[in-house]
Amino acid sequence: MDPATSTATLQDDSEPSSTWGWWPSWRPTSAAILKSSEAKILARIQNDMWARYVTLPSQEHIWTLTLTSKSAPKPKQQAPTKTPLVMVHGFGAGVGLWLRNLDPLSHSRPLHAFDLLGFGRSSRPAFPGDAAQAEDHFVSSIEQWRQSLGLEDMILLGHSLGGYLATSYAIRYPARVKHLILVEPWGFPDRAQSLAAEAQGTEVVKRPPLPLWLKAAVAVLGFFNPLAVMRAAGPWGPGLVSRFRQDFKIKFEDLFDDDTMTNYIYHCNAQTPSGEVGYWAMMEGLAWAKRPMMQRVDQLPASLPVSMLYGDRSWISSSSGHEAARIRGKAYTRVALINNASHHVNNDQPVVFNEMVEEICNSVD
Known part of the structure; x- marks a missing residue:
């Protein structure tokens, strides 16, 4: 069935047998619990949605949502399909x-959102310990996913780590990206250059102080995977996430009056680490990348428009965006700041965020 013309909500979500293993009872989680936790969230979706696993040539599986508007033209009145938005x-x-963001941004064009390889409900393979190889594993899986879906091109939007990987993807496969939207992209500043400039009082890319929970993670987990403590906490893990990520409960309190969102975050990350291992291989001090994207942003084609969105209260500074724009010269690079928003700008100011992304998408077609 073509997801662009579906009038029903489809849910092909049987777990691939190779995706999940056996989980010690010490950690109160499982694939089934994560599936149930996610289903409670996705039940809020109003538009037509197709949720399923996309199988890659490697036999790894990418958990994928495809949304289209209920008011979209049906087969007999089919209008030209707009460029899909991939998140x-x-x-x-x-x-x-x-x-x-899913409903508002799928009203005028197809929208695809997926769990990165090694995260959420997607397969959890072993990632290389080398930064370049780990990055390549992520980016190659995105390209294989695109090929499996048969997408010719896309508007590619990435948040945080997703912004880093989306940029890497656009450098390698520029013909597939019509507009690159980077939301609070991680891994852009060059740590050595930034610290040297800061010491001299001439810093180009300023980085605001990290939030306390992130500072604690840096101090405690310097030699471990970033979320190791949460898994080591066993049955106390869900409470730990609820306590330290109360902000997510607050962001969604008008939709859920319980721990739905923090439970979802816990079950996404209490599984055997995989994508987290890939991230650990790429990171330097948690907030920095071993291979800073600022060193490669000039490899983006001048013909590829880039929009960079930041929250004014985030620990990631918008000055990274301005530096990227300077490096790209005359190439279109828009840097926008969203007021009263932290790192998760799409949830802090969803109306403003959705309007800005919709405007960008409409500039494509």
């Missing part, structure tokens, strides 16, 4: 955290 989440997240 790539950040570290430790999954498709459920796009809840406030």
